[in-house]
Amino acid sequence: MRPKIARFGGVVAAGLAVTLTLAGCAGSSNDNSSGGGDVTEIKVGFMGDLTGENSAIVIPPRDGAKMAIKEYNDKNPKVKITLVEYDSQGKPDQATPLVQKAISSDKISALIGPAFSGESKAVGAILEQGKIPSVSPSATNPGLAKNGWTYWHRVVANDDDQGPGVAGFLVKAKSPKKAFVLSDDQEYSVGLADAFEKEFKAKGVTVQRDKFSKDASDYSSTVSKVKAANPDVIAFGGYYAQGGRLLKQLRDGGVTATFATGDGSLDAQLVSGAGAKAAEGAVIGCPCKIPFGAAEGPLKTFKDNFKAATGNEPAIYATEGYDAATAIIKAVEAGNTTGEKINEFLKTVSFEGISKPIKFKANGEPESNEIFVYEVKSGAIALLGSAAEAKLS
Template sequence: MAISLGLAACGGGSGGGKGGEGATELTIGVMGDLTGPDRALVIPPANGAELAVEEYNKKNPKVKVKLKRYDTQGKAEQAVNQVNQAIKKDKIAALIGPAFSSESRAVNPILQTNKIPSVTPSATATDLGKSGWKYWHRVVANDDAQGPQLAEFVLRTAQPKKAFMLSDQGEYGVGLAKSVGDTMKAKGVQIAEDKVDAQASDVSSTVAKIKSFQPDFIFAGGYYSFTGKMLKQIRDAGITALYASGDGSVDPALVDAAGKEQADNVVLSCACKIPFKSTATELKTFADAYKAKWNTDPLIYGTEGYDAANAILKAIEAGATTSEQINEKLKATDFAGVSKQIKFQENGEIATSLIYVYKVTKGEISLLGEADKAALQ
């Protein structure tokens, strides 16, 4: 699935790359973990972006676009190496990504210095929008929206008295767990917490802490490779509390990691809209086109990758042939995307803060609805 396009970008002028006045071809990049442990979160948006580029080029536009993939394996230091290659060698005009918050934190100062616009389909850390970057955008709501909305959903539907906040030691997982925990604590819920090395093979001490605390709700912050492993060991220990996680876990790989029975009734939240067997016209059209190209259904962030790419492509279609011109067009972006209305605030944040909740039932993930309206069925 992680197919490298191997498209060599030419230099400036009419040959492509970063472009310029009169350019007839531009290269844009898509960056994230394409072969590492959490690749299932990144391959769908990369594929969605490629689908958008393919559809754009079929319209025979004045400026054609090439897409080049950059594999970070989820490592910030590798993301830095990749972005330097993208800028210096491939002369990208814009970037879709990076996919993860830690990568974004490392890469975006470089993009800012080189005045290369980016649109991330999936990095949700709140502080990214407070960095003052003028060339950064995202098409998902941040963790300040996701954490409280998930917490409010659980409070409304499950009414927990004691909640355990579990997280890996990464910035994404820790931040999201804190956001959920702070919201619940403010509503009188008793909170306990622990942070676990995501690579640790023995997590028995944390499982023992959870069992001793006897929570009726557990939130796990991190990516599916971690949250699925923890879920399996928690369930194997006989702990039956409602278990929830965030967008980094909304993938069938969570069920694979935990086991079908252990994952049953798990609740997941995401600022993403995944077309699980959707009948909505715009989602079905996208899902059918995606499956026709990739021979698989679109999963997490597939729609966001498609929308992020289209934000850049619409800027190019409107006459932008340089990175700075694309960035200026992005400021005025306002179109109905597949995932949501794509419109950016002045700081690059998406204008909407919509959060969706999902549930695992008999190994299948299904959409419950918007967090403020959905019921825990």
């Protein structure tokens, strides 16, 4: 996932400035040791939208990461981990100076995040230059794995998997002849919409498409286009803040086609934003498995521990935040405290995570890429199962 794309020129300028700033510390150990002795503590960052309009997607993985690190520190290890939070509000232009501070001033040894793809794209080269490994619990844009970065990782499948998973599920469940693909202009939104469109066309479905501004509130022009097209299904690439408003206006405008979207809208605020009646039957895909109704096993244990630690039920990407932190924790447990050594460890890390088996490909992608499907039922979001096996109610 990821909010809006940064302007290219701004990213380049910021990247050059940070590169110059980091030149003097590129060889730094970032070990936060005191007095030149053995390392007893390191700092690990968490970056994402913690107070912005899409923060409900990022707070659960932040809380999952905090829980994993607290469990580790409670064992009284030789090297403790301090989690340092960076609230980017999901904005690339805010993420850039925060990453500079994290590396040059705070001297983090690793980063959990960034949570969204736009900010991940903006700061990836800076983290690479600073030799700081990152593990994102939620950034899904496919292009992130194509930058040649060696310090970048994620624990979720990308939109080239999510798009076909959701669109393929709709084709199987609804046998549509016509689909309308919508998005706002954020990087995540456009990328997911592209993946929807590609899969629909591959399945022989006729596709029409429209895009609107992230900051728009009146979607009447889009609603008119969709109504005139009379599609069998609608697929929206975007976040719940926009998705809820869009769905409400579509239903108010008389559009009744099945509405589907991706992980950026997997939150109860999609339902509250649209209204329970308008949201009923909406389909949401995600490369995540939220432990709804877990009755036993590791998911049940995680659910109980998360509720005890936070007072909340685990939501989207809570398990992925825990697993992203655990990958870094395992590196530290093995005696690695610098960014370079942690990164080397991540190349071979392999463990059974809460969300899925955690192992990274050479380009930082996860080995596991399963997509899950959810549906709004009676005003609540319910897990239907994997995209390959799920059925609409």
